[in-house]
Structure formats: C-alpha cells, structure tokens
Amino acid sequence: MTARTSLSSAYWRGCRQGLPFILVIVPFGVLFGVAGSEAGLSLTEVMGFSVLVIAGASQFTAVQLMTDHASTVMVILASLAVNLRMAMYSASLAPHLGAAPSWARALVAYFMVDQVFALSNADYERAPKQSLAEKLAYYAGACTPVCPQWYVSTLAGAWLGKAIPPAFALDFAVPVTFLAMIAPMLRSLPHLVAAAVSITMALVLSFLPSGTGLILAALIAMAAGAQTELWLIRRRAAR
Amino acid sequence: MTPAELYGHPKIWLIITALGIGTFVLRYSFLGWIGNRPLPEWALRHLRYTAVAVLPGLVAPLVLWPAATGGHPDPARLLAAGATLAVGLASRNTLAAILGGLVTLYLALWALG
Numbered sequence: 001m002t003a004r005t006s007l008s009s010a011y012w013r014g015c016r017q018g019l020p021f022i023l024v025i026v027p028f029g030v031l032f033g034v035a036g037s038e039a040g041l042s043l044t045e046v047m048g049f050s051v052l053v054i055a056g057a058s059q060f061t062a063v064q065l066m067t068d069h070a071s072t073v074m075v076i077l078a079s080l081a082v083n084l085r086m087a088m089y090s091a092s093l094a095p096h097l098g099a100a101p102s103w104a105r106a107l108v109a110y111f112m113v114d115q116v117f118a119l120s121n122a123d124y125e126r127a128p129k130q131s132l133a134e135k136l137a138y139y140a141g142a143c144t145p146v147c148p149q150w151y152v153s154t155l156a157g158a159w160l161g162k163a164i165p166p167a168f169a170l171d172f173a174v175p176v177t178f179l180a181m182i183a184p185m186l187r188s189l190p191h192l193v194a195a196a197v198s199i200t201m202a203l204v205l206s207f208l209p210s211g212t213g214l215i216l217a218a219l220i221a222m223a224a225g226a227q228t229e230l231w232l233i234r235r236r237a238a239r
Numbered sequence: 240m241t242p243a244e245l246y247g248h249p250k251i252w253l254i255i256t257a258l259g260i261g262t263f264v265l266r267y268s269f270l271g272w273i274g275n276r277p278l279p280e281w282a283l284r285h286l287r288y289t290a291v292a293v294l295p296g297l298v299a300p301l302v303l304w305p306a307a308t309g310g311h312p313d314p315a316r317l318l319a320a321g322a323t324l325a326v327g328l329a330s331r332n333t334l335a336a337i338l339g340g341l342v343t344l345y346l347a348l349w350a351l352g
Contacts, residue, residue: 024334031337040241045251052259057290061297062254066242067306075254078297080261084289090269098270109267171307172316172344176323178298180336183327185291194288195295202296203303217296218289225288226281 003133010134014119014141021115021146026153028056028177032063033157034164035174039063043158050154054113054147057181058082064174065214078214089117096124096135104136111143113150189232194225315351319344 029050036046041063049059058079065075089112097108119142124135186192198221205213243251302320304310323340330336 027334027337040243041251042243042248045243045248045255048252048255049258052255053262055262057294058258058262061293062258063242064297064301066246066251066254069242069245072246072250072254076257076261078293079254079258080265081289082293083262083265084286086262086265087268088283088286090266090271094269102271105270106267109263109270112266172305172319173341175298175301175305175316176319176337176340176344178294179302179320179323180327180333180340182291182294182298183324183336184331184333185294186328187331190288191291194291198292198294198296199299202299206300214293214296218292221292221296222285222288225292226284229284229287 006131007133007137010130010137011141014123014138015144016141017119017123018115018142018145022149024115025146025149029150029153030157030160031173031177032056032059033154033159034161035060035063035157036154037158037161038171039067043155046154046158047151050151054110054150055083055086056113056150057178060174060177074212074215078218081215081218086112086117089121092121093117093124096120096128097132097139099132100136108136108139111139111147113146115146116142190225190228193228194221197221197224315344315347318347 032050033046036049036059037043041049049062053059053062061082062075062079065078070078090109093108093112097105100108116139120135120139123138123142124130130138182195186195198217201217201220202214205216207213208216246254302316303312305313305316307313308316319340322343323336326339327333327336
C-alpha cells in the first residue's frame with residue numbers, strides 16, 4: 001500500500017468511527033447554546049465558549065456558576081477543574097504523537113475532546129505500529145464528524161433558546177445533562193465514593209461564598225476516591 | 240437580572256479567554272512540554288476522579304433547590320433527576336439518560352400540574 005492510500009484509509013477509518021458521536025454532540029451543543037442564551041450571553045459570547053474552550057462539561061459548569069453568581073475567579077477555577085482529566089488524555093497520547101511537529105501537536109491539543117481521545121487512544125493501542133502520519137490522519141478523521149458539529153449545534157441552540165417559552169422548564173435541562181454525564185462515570189467503588197463525598201460536602205459547604213464550597217468539596221472528593229482505590233488495592237493484596 | 244448583566248461583557252470575555260487558555264494548556268501539557276515522562280502514580284490516582292468529584296457537587300444543589308421554583312424542592316424535578324440517573328446507570332449512555340430525564344420531567348410537570 002502506498003503512503004498516500006494508507007493515510008487516506010486511516011483518515012476515513014477515524015471518520016467512520018467518529019460518526020455515531022454526532023448523536024451525542026448535537027443535542028449537547030444545542031443545549032449549551034440554549035443554556036447560554038437563557039443566561040443572557042450574546043451570540044458571540046456563546047460561540048466564544050464553544051470555539052475557544054471546546055469542552056462541553058466545563059462550559060456548562062461556567063454558565064451554571066455564573067447563574068449562581070459565583071466570583072469570576074471561582075467560575076474559572078471550578079470550570080478548569082472539570083477539565084483536569086485532559087492532562088491525563090495528553091499524557092496518554094504523548095507516547096504516540098509526541099514526535100509530531102509542534103503546530104500539529106497544538107492542533108491535536110485544541111481538538112482533544114473526550115470522544116476523539118477515546119477513539120484515537122483505542123486505535124493506537126490496537127495498532128501501535130502505525131506511522132506517526134497515519135496516527136495523525138486517524139486523529140483528524142475522528143475530529144471531522146465530532147468537532148465542527150459542536151460549533152454548528154451551539155449556534156443552532158443559541159438561536160433556538162430565545163424562541164423557547166419558560167413552560168418547557170429548560171432551567172432543568174442543565175442538571176439533567178450533568179446527571180446524564182455523571183451516571184456512566186460511576187463505574188467503580190472509588191468513583192461512587194468520590195461522587196457521594198462530592199454531593200455531601202457541596203451541600204454541607206454551600207453556605208461558603210461563591211463557588212468556594214464546590215472547590216473544597218471537589219478536593220475532598222478526589223482524595224476520597226484516591227484513598228478508596230488504595231484501600232481496594234491493599235485489600236486485594238492482603239488476600 | 241441575568242448573569243450576563245451581573246458580570247458585564249468584559250468579565251464574561253475574561254472568563255471565556257481564561258477558560259480557553261487554561262483548557263488548552265491542560266490539553267497541550269504532556270504532549271507539548273513534558274513529553275513521554277509518565278505522571279507519578281499518586282497524581283494519576285487523583286486525576287482519575289476529578290470529573291466525578293466536581294460534577295456531582297455542582298449538580299446536587301440544582302436538583303434539591305432549583306431556582307425556577309424559588310429554591311424549594313420540586314417533585315417533578317426530583318423525579319426527572321432520579322430517572323436521568325437510573326437510565327444513565329442502566330444504559331451507560333449519556334444521550335439515553337438525557338432523553339429519559341427530559342421525558343420524565345415533562346410527564347411529571349404535566350401530571351403534577
């Protein structure tokens with residue numbers, strides 16, 4: 001197989017495997033557009049979030065904390081905390097893509113959303129011998145059905161948002177979206193413990209000013225998850 | 240007063256820019272600067288739980304004390320939250336959970352008036 005056809009087959013494999021995620025991205029993007037315009041953000045600001053940040057959960061977090069009147073610093077900190085997992089994604093992709101030129105690594109970083117990471121990480125582990133160019137082509141392929149749809153659906157949501165009457169209780173679309181993101185994450189005991197501690201501490205500390213309680217609750221919950229994991233490892237070793 | 244009026248446009252753009260730059264730095268970190276050196280085990284162990292440590296704490300007050308009902312617990316919204324979690328746990332599918340939650344919300348709002 002010539003280099004060119006192997007590149008195009010890697011690109012199309014990524015594209016094909018990314019296609020089903022359109023079903024997840026489009027409703028999410030529409031909901032974010034609606035939530036942003038309900039919060040009174042201008043069209044440019046809503047699009048600014050989706051184009052510059054391009055990370056759904058943290059964008060929802062920012063808009064929600066602004067609705068809660070959190071301080072600017074707390075809005076930024078809590079929303080960034082939601083994205084800390086991306087440092088892990090970056091670490092997992094580094095052995096595969098670390099040798100790419102820096103402009104390519106910058107593009108890979110910009111488009112590193114959950115779905116694209118999950119797809120390419122799985123593909124590179126399945127076929128680690130692929131050339132760097134093929135791995136990059138696959139990555140670009142996986143981005144194609146996912147990332148542009150995030151912008152377009154946000155735009156559609158921002159336009160729609162103003163037209164939807166309050167009887168539709170869209171205020172609750174945001175909590176529903178968060179819960180729907182959380183539920184599939186609860187796949188082990190440490191994850192369950194972290195979530196339970198996060199809820200308890202956030203409610204207990206909700207008297208603290210503007211988002212401080214959430215940050216504290218998250219730190220305690222992270223430690224609780226990590227400690228539960230250690231406890232499980234020790235218990236397994238003791239047996 | 241909407242959040243946008245409360246913060247004003249310069250502060251909103253500050254939030255968008257800071258979040259954009261910060262998120263890019265997180266995504267670029269290992270790929271761009273640190274290279275192939277692995278993260279220490281304790282750091283990975285904590286990072287694994289960041290999303291599940293932040294999001295439930297963020298959502299809990301929204302479910303229990305929704306602003307739309309003046310901060311009072313609302314049966315329709317509690318039911319919808321329970322349905323979202325149940326569908327999400329059973330199906331492991333975010334989209335199915337959103338649909339289940341919204342359908343329950345509208346049915347409950349309609350049935351409970």
